[in-house]
Amino acid sequence: MGNLFNNYEEACAIILFGIGFTTLLLHRNMIKKVIGFSMMDSAIYLFLAAKGYIAGRKAPIIENGVQAVEAYINPVPAGLVLTGIVVSVSSTALMLALTVRLYRRYHTLNIDEITEMARKEEV
């Protein structure tokens, strides 16, 4: 358990992830669900970014021709985060578009009420 405080950054990321996860599951409001999802994804990027860090090293942009591994942090997680961010932007946009569409039709953001109304409408 002692390592938990050593890995404080990852632990924070996980707690943030949990908050996002809970928000996503617990709230009935679509916008709040989107917020939860965004938090969840950001937490994972925080986690990944923490994975790239090496104490006392710099960002991997080559300076003054120094190309020693000892000078820079690990560039791989940075690339993954970059890719991941775009993916989560896309999912968020889609989710929000769906929400707008549903709101225009049913004038509510509560997913349960929307489902109920859609069911009645169809019958």
Next chain:
Amino acid sequence: MAKQRNDYENSWFPRLKRWIAGGAAVLDDRVADQLGRPAPEEDASAENYAFYEAERAAQRLEDEEREAEMIARARAWREGRGKKLTRALYGVIAVALCVSVILLLLITVSNLPSFGGKDNPTNNEVPRRYIESGLQETGAVNVVAGMILDYRAFDTLGESHVLFIAACAVLLLLRVSDSGDPRERLEAEGNDQVYEPKDDIILQRVTGFLAPVILLFGVYVLFNGHLGPGGGFSGGAVMGAGLILYVNAYGFEAVSRFFTMRTYKALTASALGFYALAKAYSFFCGANHLDSGIGLGTPGAIFSSGLILYLNIAVGLVVACTMYGFYALFRKGDL
């Protein structure tokens, strides 16, 4: 006799028949209909028949009433206490689930390699090569840019298409066109007129000064992607933000002078097409060990590092268009 028929209708065989026919109500009516038709040769017993008929009708009415009452009660329960109960149950289960997930993950974290350590498994031969020979192999000073646009370009190609597919999805979901529901269109335009600022002189003056600076900065970030922090996505996002600011100050009409649905589609499709084709060519050459004939140039110069600069520009255009497209589609359902 009515009672007997009732018993019969509740026994297993008719119930099976009802189920096969797809629901009780439909078949019941049909059976009743057929049964209810007086047979021609039964004239003599017509009186008798009418009696049964009346009795059965009364019975049916009673049944229906009872059924309706039960349905109403069930519905009331479902909408009242039942709903509260299920919601509370769902809440408890969800919270329990989330807490246990967090706890399990925290235990996992406590067992992971320590934060910032030099000898973690992640610091192996992969980042070593990226850092030590990335400059020579990709020509990019920014190791991350070299990595995502050359070493691991396939992922990045997929990622641009994720953005593209999301743009298509938003277009499909939110575009309010003439052929659609006129009510939706009116509503979208009405919202736009009520909630968005119009002809705000302060905003316009500030934007007149800021928008070009923002756009220029976006271009700088875009062209600098292989030399320093920046690249297609960040540059494109900055440019998109500039466009959004502009549209807020001057309205859609001003933007539509140079940016319409046609420009949007043409720009996105050609930039993505260039990206996919360029990368396809480079993948093909790489896999078949052919020389692609693309020079890397002098590291550090603007025109260097092979395709990376051009890919950054293509990605930047796609991202800028998509960001602005998202905004316009969300706000008024059209570009």
Next chain:
Amino acid sequence: MALWQNLPFAMILLPLASAGVTSVLRGRAARWTAICVIALVTGMAAALAVFMQGYGQSYPYMMGHFPAPWGNEIRAGILEAVVALCFSAVMLLSVLGGLRNLKRDIRTDRQNLYFVMCELTTSALMAQVFTNDVFTAYVFLEITTIAACVLICANSKGRALTAAARYMVLNLVGSGLFLLSLSLIYDLTGHLLMSNIQEKMAELSAQGKYEQPITMVIALVTIGLGIKSALYPFHTWVPDAYSMSTPTSSAILSSLISEGYLFLLIKFYYRVFGMQVVLETGIANVLFVLGAFGAVMGSLLAVRQTDIRRMVAYSSVAQIGYIYLAMGIGTPEGMTAAAYQIVAHAVCKALLFIAAGGLSDASRERQDLPHLRGAFYRQPVAGAAFTLGALSMIGLPLLSGFIVKVSYAEAAVGIGGKRMAGVLAVLIVSTLLNTLYFGRAMINLYRLEEKKIREQRRFRCGACFAISCALLAAVTVALGVASRPVLEAIRQGFQMFG
């Protein structure tokens, strides 16, 4: 490197590149571009399968100028080729079969975007099948997720939209868990390439290091992909999504997108963690129980439906449960059965959904059984196709469903003990339930009084619909009659995986 070895690369890149072009085309041009591209991919997949048969081993393909742990890599083997062929062919036939409904259900100015989604789904499925890199898998997984959401709600029906929203919420949870597990994998092994991770995993497990995190990672991958592929308790969006969307969408969703996730999960078990490590964690047992539960519950729920497409949707839930059950067996025979079931189910479900679409077209666009009464006489092609698909689901000999059940039984006998009894019990119960609800649907299709049969107006089915139904039915029969080469190819494929 021989020229044919470029085929997997072309199968991924061609639809990807043509998606951009399709987005600016209109109506007919967009439609036929997409169909031609998907047909080309199918042709390439067939060619690849033939070449792989002769080649006899799997090979990596560099995506770029740099070899594997540094660059991206895809990998092709016989199993991948077979699954890719199945997926692309089903994609093509689903689009063709539902073309008429598509034109009617989706607004004209949006149809080209629908075909963009189809092309990107094809590309992403191919990438998922061939990838040898876990992060590439994640990126393309997201493409299928977004595309699937659009496919569900493309016809703008209220219930389809709500189903899409529910689908998105569950899938975002699934993606989040999956991405988290990838970060953990990267942290533990320092690699993203499947082969290297597997090596490292075996090493770690031999040293007994990081035992708890590894279990957690495997659990997260399984739950994430389980949620995304609509495993039983996470199936809530399935009935609405499959019954309210246009038939092509339901066919693509049920037979390609879920199966794509399942194939990826199998790939993760074999190529990322190594089957040995997975079995040590005991997660296979959980899968076994969940799968068995899902198979029975899906069938039970299907019995209660009166809407024909909802019924088929619940039957999909049951079949997904089946696949998890086979994966839970954990032996090579079980995995072979699971892979065969993926192929067989993909073809069969597409056939059922397309045929159900045709039947409801002939019945005033109603989908409930009372309205479908006598639909066979109005639309014989669709009726016959539905019958064949239903018989295959029940497990009649000479059809693919029968071979599925036989291979399940074989795998079950191979393990013996309690789990054998479990598999056999699930097989028997679900076969009975299948007979019950599919039998009922068929009775309704054929039931009509003699004199009314002549009165029924024949509905003309389009040529595309007839071709699609005929080909899907032919493949279902072919998989049942000549199952040996397919099973043999799958077995070989798993050996190449190792």
